[in-house]
Amino acid sequence: MSTPASPLRTLLDRRKSGYSLEAPFYTDPAIFEQDIKHIFGQHWIYVGPEVMVPEEGDFVTIEIGRTSVLIVRSDDMQVNAFHNVCRHRGSRLCTEHKGSVGNLVCPYHQWTYNLEGTLLFAEHMGESFNRSGHNLKPVHVRNIAGLIFICLAENPPKDIEDLAAAMTPYIAPHRISDCKIATQIDIIEDCNWKLTMENNRECYHCRGNHPELTISLYEYGFGYAPTPENCEGIDQYNQILEQRHQQWEAMGLPCRELDHLDDCITGFRTQRLPLDRAGQSQTMNAKVASSKLLADFQQADLGALSFWTQPNSWHHFMSDHIVTFTVLPISAEKTMVRTTWLVHKDAVEGRDYNLKDLTAVWVATNAQDRALVERSQQGIRSDAYEPGPYSPFTEMLVEKFCNWYTNRLSALAE
Numbered sequence: 001m002s003t004p005a006s007p008l009r010t011l012l013d014r015r016k017s018g019y020s021l022e023a024p025f026y027t028d029p030a031i032f033e034q035d036i037k038h039i040f041g042q043h044w045i046y047v048g049p050e051v052m053v054p055e056e057g058d059f060v061t062i063e064i065g066r067t068s069v070l071i072v073r074s075d076d077m078q079v080n081a082f083h084n085v086c087r088h089r090g091s092r093l094c095t096e097h098k099g100s101v102g103n104l105v106c107p108y109h110q111w112t113y114n115l116e117g118t119l120l121f122a123e124h125m126g127e128s129f130n131r132s133g134h135n136l137k138p139v140h141v142r143n144i145a146g147l148i149f150i151c152l153a154e155n156p157p158k159d160i161e162d163l164a165a166a167m168t169p170y171i172a173p174h175r176i177s178d179c180k181i182a183t184q185i186d187i188i189e190d191c192n193w194k195l196t197m198e199n200n201r202e203c204y205h206c207r208g209n210h211p212e213l214t215i216s217l218y219e220y221g222f223g224y225a226p227t228p229e230n231c232e233g234i235d236q237y238n239q240i241l242e243q244r245h246q247q248w249e250a251m252g253l254p255c256r257e258l259d260h261l262d263d264c265i266t267g268f269r270t271q272r273l274p275l276d277r278a279g280q281s282q283t284m285n286a287k288v289a290s291s292k293l294l295a296d297f298q299q300a301d302l303g304a305l306s307f308w309t310q311p312n313s314w315h316h317f318m319s320d321h322i323v324t325f326t327v328l329p330i331s332a333e334k335t336m337v338r339t340t341w342l343v344h345k346d347a348v349e350g351r352d353y354n355l356k357d358l359t360a361v362w363v364a365t366n367a368q369d370r371a372l373v374e375r376s377q378q379g380i381r382s383d384a385y386e387p388g389p390y391s392p393f394t395e396m397l398v399e400k401f402c403n404w405y406t407n408r409l410s411a412l413a414e
């Protein structure tokens, strides 16, 4: 007699393409555990820009489910990552979310590790103690043009190298290493992490919900195919797009769309798009928020280079600032969204930029998105919820997210 399929396998097998997922994917703690194990435990996870640890000894901690990871800048300026667990009796090493240290000293019995994770000092352990066998457990790190990805798996997906090769020419001109964090804001959303991601993958909701964002954003940009009854403006937009792409590519800024959201293990998509109105930046007047432009940019209208990764990030790179988002699951119905605003490291607050203008659009947009995803979660909890159809004109990238997710879970889950 064959064993019955697991509840998760049954749900995966009957997923109807073109439709949202069934409720347990958003509510069931058992499926959340599978997400943590197979999606967040086996894929490359974006954790933040390298300038979150600008100096030697700077660290941040990142929580993914029950796992805490230490991201540390070592003396040779490499960014390293370790499990935040002491090799003595397992104490959490760093309890602060960020800080700066000379060495990593466990508060319990003072076992001391250097910034490469090597155990330097452990008192009262005797002659026969094998110190070199008790270094911190490393976590794989990949720094892609200043964006830090980690992977908890023993053997991380190798196609991160394809992403790195494809994306470095797009991202590098914005020179993240010459930026500083202007501010970082964490919000907690009462929803499953996949609702946060799905919401990010469409702009169907933008016109109705994001008055600040749509000042500078053309809604045609984000995976938009005009319907026969809704193609007004698209020809003009395509003309602008073509013209701007030619200009920007002549300046060495790649623009063309690359879409590997559901045909790679390390799925991603990118595109450089013009901005509406004054067309310089994602601000309330669409002009730059920082007068000190990034890198050696001489002109302000470079559009917005957007970059999306599976399973947990999106980013917008403009001439004057970068906004980068990482989504970290907390529980089946709780998710953290961390938004980081980067400006040139020499930009001076109050002179070159002010935080209110820099952050206004995404503070408002995040709050609107939070309300939307929390309302989705509430509806999905109801017995009346059943998977609904995606628009083939504006929700193609949501479908790609769900395809990627269900394919990866099917490949890995028991």
Ligand code: 3BY
Pocket: 199, 200, 201, 202, 203, 206, 213, 222, 306, 314
């Ligand atoms: O942030 C993004 O990726 C865009 C802008 C709004 C919705 N989303 C498609």
Ligand code: FES
Pocket: 086, 087, 088, 089, 090, 091, 106, 107, 108, 109, 110, 111
């Ligand atoms: Fe860290 Fe004892 S648990 S030194």
Ligand code: FE
Pocket: 199, 200, 205, 206, 210, 365, 369
């Ligand atoms: Fe939104």
